[in-house]
Amino acid sequence: xxxxxxxxxxxxxxxxxxxxxxxxxxxxxxRYQEATYDVQSEExxxxxxxxxxxxxxxxxxxxxxxxxxxxxxxxxxxxYYGTYVQSRSKMQEAAENNYAFxxxxxxxxxxxxxxxxxxxxxxxxLRHLEHGANLNNMYASSYGYGTAITxxxxxxxxxxLGIAQYLxxxxxxxxxxxxxxxxxxxxxxxxxSIWQGIRAAAEKMTVTEDWFEVxxxxxxxxxxxxxxxxxxxxxxxxxxxxxxxxxxxxxxxQVWNKDTSRWVDATLKIAAAESDENKALLEKxxxxxxxxxxxxxxxxxxxxxxxxxxxxxEAALDxxxxxAGLFK
Amino acid sequence: MSKVYIALQDNDESRYIVEAIEEDNPExxxxxxxxxxxxxxxxxxxxxxxTVEEKMGRxxxxxxxxxxxxxxxxxxxxxxxxxxxxxxx
Amino acid sequence: MAKxxxxxxxxxxxxxxxDWEYSYEDRKExxxxxxxxGIKITDWSKWEDPFRLTMDSYWKYQAEKEKKLYAIFDAFxxxxxxxxxxxxxxxxxxxxxxxxxxxxxxxxxQGFAHVGRQFGGVGxxxxxxxxxxxELRHVQTQIHAMSHYNKFFDGFQDYxxxxxxVWYLSVxxxxxxxxxxxxxxxxxxxxxxSFEYVLTNLLFVPFMSxxxxxxxxxxxxxxxxxxxxxxxxxxxxxxVIKFLLEQHEDNVPIVQKWIDKWFWRGSRLLTIVAMMMDYxxxxxxxSWKEAWEVYFEEAGGALFKDLxxxxxxxxxxxxxxxxxxxxxxxxxxxxxxxxxxxxGFHTWIPTDEELDWLSEKYPDxxxxxxxxxxxxxxxxxxxxxxxYTKALPxxxxxxxxxxxxxxxxxxxxxxxxxxxxNGERYHFCxxxxxxxxxxxxxxxxxxxxxxxxxxxxxxxxxxxxxVLSDFYRMNLGEDNMDMKGSPDEKRWKQWKGVA
Numbered sequence: 071x072x073x074x075x076x077x078x079x080x081x082x083x084x085x086x087x088x089x090x091x092x093x094x095x096x097x098x099x100x101r102y103q104e105a106t107y108d109v110q111s112e113e114x115x116x117x118x119x120x121x122x123x124x125x126x127x128x129x130x131x132x133x134x135x136x137x138x139x140x141x142x143x144x145x146x147x148x149x150y151y152g153t154y155v156q157s158r159s160k161m162q163e164a165a166e167n168n169y170a171f172x173x174x175x176x177x178x179x180x181x182x183x184x185x186x187x188x189x190x191x192x193x194x195x196l197r198h199l200e201h202g203a204n205l206n207n208m209y210a211s212s213y214g215y216g217t218a219i220t221x222x223x224x225x226x227x228x229x230x231l232g233i234a235q236y237l238x239x240x241x242x243x244x245x246x247x248x249x250x251x252x253x254x255x256x257x258x259x260x261x262x263s264i265w266q267g268i269r270a271a272a273e274k275m276t277v278t279e280d281w282f283e284v285x286x287x288x289x290x291x292x293x294x295x296x297x298x299x300x301x302x303x304x305x306x307x308x309x310x311x312x313x314x315x316x317x318x319x320x321x322x323x324q325v326w327n328k329d330t331s332r333w334v335d336a337t338l339k340i341a342a343a344e345s346d347e348n349k350a351l352l353e354k355x356x357x358x359x360x361x362x363x364x365x366x367x368x369x370x371x372x373x374x375x376x377x378x379x380x381x382x383x384e385a386a387l388d389x390x391x392x393x394a395g396l397f398k
Numbered sequence: 399m400s401k402v403y404i405a406l407q408d409n410d411e412s413r414y415i416v417e418a419i420e421e422d423n424p425e426x427x428x429x430x431x432x433x434x435x436x437x438x439x440x441x442x443x444x445x446x447x448x449t450v451e452e453k454m455g456r457x458x459x460x461x462x463x464x465x466x467x468x469x470x471x472x473x474x475x476x477x478x479x480x481x482x483x484x485x486x487x
Numbered sequence: 488m489a490k491x492x493x494x495x496x497x498x499x500x501x502x503x504x505x506d507w508e509y510s511y512e513d514r515k516e517x518x519x520x521x522x523x524x525g526i527k528i529t530d531w532s533k534w535e536d537p538f539r540l541t542m543d544s545y546w547k548y549q550a551e552k553e554k555k556l557y558a559i560f561d562a563f564x565x566x567x568x569x570x571x572x573x574x575x576x577x578x579x580x581x582x583x584x585x586x587x588x589x590x591x592x593x594x595x596x597q598g599f600a601h602v603g604r605q606f607g608g609v610g611x612x613x614x615x616x617x618x619x620x621x622e623l624r625h626v627q628t629q630i631h632a633m634s635h636y637n638k639f640f641d642g643f644q645d646y647x648x649x650x651x652x653v654w655y656l657s658v659x660x661x662x663x664x665x666x667x668x669x670x671x672x673x674x675x676x677x678x679x680x681s682f683e684y685v686l687t688n689l690l691f692v693p694f695m696s697x698x699x700x701x702x703x704x705x706x707x708x709x710x711x712x713x714x715x716x717x718x719x720x721x722x723x724x725x726x727v728i729k730f731l732l733e734q735h736e737d738n739v740p741i742v743q744k745w746i747d748k749w750f751w752r753g754s755r756l757l758t759i760v761a762m763m764m765d766y767x768x769x770x771x772x773x774s775w776k777e778a779w780e781v782y783f784e785e786a787g788g789a790l791f792k793d794l795x796x797x798x799x800x801x802x803x804x805x806x807x808x809x810x811x812x813x814x815x816x817x818x819x820x821x822x823x824x825x826x827x828x829x830x831g832f833h834t835w836i837p838t839d840e841e842l843d844w845l846s847e848k849y850p851d852x853x854x855x856x857x858x859x860x861x862x863x864x865x866x867x868x869x870x871x872x873x874x875y876t877k878a879l880p881x882x883x884x885x886x887x888x889x890x891x892x893x894x895x896x897x898x899x900x901x902x903x904x905x906x907x908x909n910g911e912r913y914h915f916c917x918x919x920x921x922x923x924x925x926x927x928x929x930x931x932x933x934x935x936x937x938x939x940x941x942x943x944x945x946x947x948x949x950x951x952x953x954v955l956s957d958f959y960r961m962n963l964g965e966d967n968m969d970m971k972g973s974p975d976e977k978r979w980k981q982w983k984g985v986a
Contacts, residue, residue, distance in 0.1 A: 082638035159550030232542030400789030
């Protein structure tokens with residue numbers, strides 16, 4: 071059956087904004103397109119920044135990566151603010167249910183002390199590393215160019231703050247809200263030898279100048295390696311050792327990683343495909359940071375999992391890099 | 399003494415919040431404007447969670463206030479049980 | 488059973504303890520901009536979090552707001568909500584909003600993202616980051632709200648391109664460029680405190696009530712929904728000031744200087760809003776003067792009394808600013824009316840009813856100084872000689888507004904100031920703007936003044952028409968000129984079935 075609804079039609083004068091029409095043709099645009107393309111101011115800035123007088127306020131030369139059009143960095147998730155917060159709201163609702171269930175059933179009390187110790191030693195200190203990730207993504211968001219990539223970096227930066235807070239809540243669940251586990255994990259982060267290489271690398275990222283390099287070091291190299299070590303391999307170890315309930319508390323990070331990898335992989339691929347120069351530069355950065363981070367992660371991987379844990383993580387990273395068209 | 403103030407969107411939830419504010423701050427002035435409700439009071443104004451919960455008949459988190467808030471004037475103190483505004487003079 | 492944490496302790500544990508002392512790199516290199524402005528921070532841990540929203544709550548509440556907002560946008564466009572506005576003239580206020588204000592929200596995002604990375608204290612950083620993402624929300628929801636109007640009215644279509652180039656849009660653009668080009672603490676005093684705490688109330692609250700009064704549900708909704716974030720931003724702005732003043736007594740004169748500068752610059756910027764309220768809203772809510780009294784004099788007065796204990800005084804020129812509320816909206820609309828061929832929106836003579844309303848609201852000034860101009864304009868229009876000036880206006884080097892303001896003690900006399908720097912003469916609209924220049928001439932000599940740029944041949948040409956159509960990308964005969972006879976007006980009559 072066909073239903074015909076009769077309405078007095080009003081013909082629009084135009085389908086979308088002129089700059090969207092110039093890019094995509096005269097047709098109705100998506101909300102992502104209207105919220106993203108050409109929103110950032112590009113020319114005729116009035117004053118040079120006092121804090122960086124050699125650059126304009128918005129300046130593509132804050133990275134050595136060159137793009138003919140910075141709006142090539144389309145986010146495959148097509149996140150603008152509204153879709154971003156709605157996606158994260160759903161994820162946090164699930165997380166909230168998990169955390170509430172975990173706390174209500176007092177599942178932490180079923181964990182053997184040896185497991186609790188491992189969580190404080192390996193998992194909870196990651197909240198500091200996530201805080202570093204927050205800084206690095208904010209850096210890319212504020213120094214990057216073009217709304218397409220800078221808004222995605224901002225969303226990622228806020229995600230990392232959220233993850234740091236979830237990891238902190240895991241600590242509070244383990245210590246009955248006393249904060250002792252967080253204090254202990256911070257001591258581990260500050261002093262234990264297994265974390266010092268990682269902490270040094272995290273500090274180094276925050277003094278690295280080129281924002282695209284920071285993005286590659288953090289979101290590609292470090293995140294790939296760390297995700298595989300913690301949320302794949304250590305998670306498996308927890309399951310094998312009767313602590314599978316912890317998976318309820320790290321579900322958010324699992325779902326998040328899948329979501330964010332889509333964007334990170336696309337970003338890497340687009341930058342590499344732009345030119346041989348970009349590709350060479352990305353490969354150089356990746357080699358350097360991979361060298362630094364593999365060395366930094368070795369003591370942790372060894373202590374936490376032993377065996378070939380780190381080479382497994384490295385293989386996972388290499389697979390991503392190949393998929394992005396690098397090193398071939 | 400200067401006035402602190404808070405303005406809320408004029409909607410159903412706000413009406414309960416305004417009722418609660420009126421009950422806890424009898425001296426407050428309520429001003430209805432297009433699409434918004436403005437509440438002023440000299441010195442200090444407090445929104446109590448308990449009173450709002452009583453009016454709404456459900457649990458209410460003080461941070462939910464931000465869903466309907468348009469503007470405010472005064473120093474803010476926010477904790478689990480209330481949000482209050484005041485001027486130091 | 489675990490003990491219950493109160494919101495403050497929980498926030499401290501979840502957020503404030505995330506940062507750490509560096510051992511392997513110089514922390515100053517990671518946060519390099521904290522010292523060059525002369526501000527002294529002795530202890531970031533004294534920072535009081537203005538609100539304690541963790542990300543999970545942020546996502547939850549913001550998603551709820553967005554869901555409501557977009558449901559209304561959808562309904563608005565499905566039901567052709569633009570047909571419900573009081574009068575098609577109203578839509579021109581929205582054009583000015585999208586071209587002049589929304590891009591500022593974007594710059595606010597960029598500025599807060601910058602300080603949200605650069606501040607050394609995690610509490611301040613996180614509060615700024617949340618404001619950064621909120622500001623991105625505002626620009627995007629505004630674009631989406633205007634997207635429907637853009638389909639049915641002229642003048643919205645190239646807002647981003649126009650914001651970068653058009654003569655009067657350099658006023659808001661340079662204001663935010665100025666704040667972002669400054670150091671992180673000045674940025675916070677400029678935008679976080681002066682603009683957000685005092686001045687945005689004047690932009691959003693009366694204007695959004697005006698939108699409600701003129702049948703524009705889309706704008707009311709985004710406006711009030713954005714304001715619900717603004718309450719957080721205001722709290723942050725006030726906390727920043729208190730923090731700076733409490734950290735070190737040497738900060739007081741620096742902060743005072745910034746307050747003087749940014750309240751003056753802000754009051755100049757709001758001239759556009761004054762004009763929107765008094766002239767562009769067909770159904771009036773309150774006059775600019777009334778709004779100024781409620782939101783600046785009353786609310787701002789209470790604020791400065793509160794800050795007096797730190798030795799902070801009312802902004803310099805507060806007395807001049809007080810006199811200006813009687814004049815600026817009239818002076819600005821007259822300027823746009825006479826330059827209506829070069830504006831990206833329509834202008835018009837107020838109706839007789841509106842003129843009477845202005846007489847009533849401005850009993851001391853309107854009939855004496857401004858009504859006679861409109862009566863003359865009416866006569867000329869009746870004779871078919873609608874007046875447009877041929878001259879390009881001279882711009883103030885600091886605020887970039889055409890020299891349209893008068894001496895406040897003699898509203899028949901235009902206000903001109905000038906100064907010589909490195910052998911060049913620079914012109915200003917006021918003592919306030921001149922002082923700001925003289926304090927930092929190296930900054931303001933850089934101003935990209937649109938009229939200078941036209942004369943220097945940097946904006947195409949040779950005629951003004953070419954600049955407007957090619958460099959600004961205005962559709963001449965559609966976007967500009969008088970409301971009467973415009974395509975906007977013709978379409979409106981067609982939709983409404985009136986001749």
